[in-house]
Amino acid sequence: MSGITNTRGYGIGAISRETGVNIETIRYYEKIALMPDPGRTSGGNRQYSHDHLKRLSFIRHSRDLGFRIEEIRALLSMVDQKDVSCGDVHRMTMQHLGTVRAKIAHLQVLESALQDMASECAKGDVPDCPIIESLFEMGVVEPKA
Amino acid sequence: MSGITNTRGYGIGAISRETGVNIETIRYYEKIALMPDPGRTSGGNRQYSHDHLKRLSFIRHSRDLGFRIEEIRALLSMVDQKDVSCGDVHRMTMQHLGTVRAKIAHLQVLESALQDMASECAKGDVPDCPIIESLFEMGVVEPKA
DNA sequence: CTGGAATCTGTAGTGGCTACAGATGCAAGG
DNA sequence: CCTTGCATCTGTAGCCACTACAGATTCCAG
Structure with missing residues (x-):
């Protein structure tokens, strides 16, 4: 176990597998600012935290229920502002x-x-x-x- | 009553009103070759016949029933070839x-x-x-x- | 003949992704 | 250390079925 950070987080492929959201779609959500910018490795690959994973799951479930992107954005902003x-x-x-x-x-x-x-x-x-x-x-x- | 052609046909606004299909959409159907090229006035405005009107109604009804454009194209080609x-x-x-x-x-x-x-x-x-x-x-x- | 409505062409935008191309990064095996 | 090959990168274009302009031209009634 390393002394600094033991969990490095997930690559984009990993959260894609975990959530069932397509890799291209995840990058798309980032582009439209539905997902926050993730960290990067020194080489530039995206690194996601468990919070990212939770958020992406939320988005996925909401999409599955037919909510539109802008509705999900509204829901998430309420969550973000803890003003739910x-x-x-x-x-x-x-x-x-x-x-x-x-x-x-x-x-x-x-x-x-x-x-x-x-x-x-x-x-x-x-x-x-x-x-x-x-x-x-x-x-x-x-x-x- | 003119001696040559008494019914000049419909302008695009007229068939739009008759069928309930948007003018822009009619031009779009022409572009994707779902509707045949209509005649033109000397100045270049589209002139539609009663056949055009029937065809556009057909398309409209089919769209209303949720058929996709390509399905409608297939239906129409059967109609056109009288191979229904x-x-x-x-x-x-x-x-x-x-x-x-x-x-x-x-x-x-x-x-x-x-x-x-x-x-x-x-x-x-x-x-x-x-x-x-x-x-x-x-x-x-x-x-x- | 004139003025205003109708129509013209062409392009870009919508939503929510998906599909490339071509260039890199990364991790395991030799 | 170096290769190999998969994973990921950015950026752009395409999908469906329209819709929305801009800027130019045509049409027709008064």
Whole structure:
């Protein structure tokens, strides 16, 4: 065990493996200042601490939940300022939940439209395809006014 | 009524209004050869026929249903070659339907995860926010192996 | 003929990465 | 000590499907 620093930290490949975040993506997060600049070896390779690892995991989980980069930036700045008001976080989460639910609703409309079209179709080699027909004939969209 | 051609066709603003497709987007579709080059006035303004209008509506409806540009290109090339095999169209539609359903399923997973996190939260001004905690503590993702 | 709206071309930006190219760094084996 | 070969470096360009300009030109009603 060396007397000065025993854990040297992680290289970029290591935190990439640990968090499941792509190496290129990690550098991208650094560029957009979502991740702080890491230390460097004498040769210039990035060296990450355990805090970096935690932060990157946080980002990863948030992305997995569909939060956008700017939302994550907001969450992290609350964490950084130790100004984490649970109310704000709750609000953001609920807002995101609303977006997710809206997307689900939208996709369910598509789902049934596609389902309907597909069920009209005899799927033979007939040239008159009802799916194509319906794509042509949904009618010209009326002007807003 | 003029003796030569009574319908001059539509300007780009007109088909934009009719179809609800943005003017810039129409020009974009032309650039990527999804829409054929329209006629031009002597001064160089685009002039569209009723066929152009039908085609653009088709594209619009397909996009509304979430088909990608390349899928639409495939559909249109079948239409163009009058080689519309209903089976192929049906296959494409079902495949797209599968994608849509997968997206719905994915979003529903997110939805319940967000819901769970949010319901843990007392949403007060407490500094220890369970949402933040859970984003940190979902645990480091294990390497694949 | 004039004035203002419509349209023109071309380029750059969006989000969130991913994919290179070509130059280095690093660590283990001989 | 030196090689070998993988890891990492920087920087740029590409992806999708548009959208947003700038600055020039065209069109059409009054």
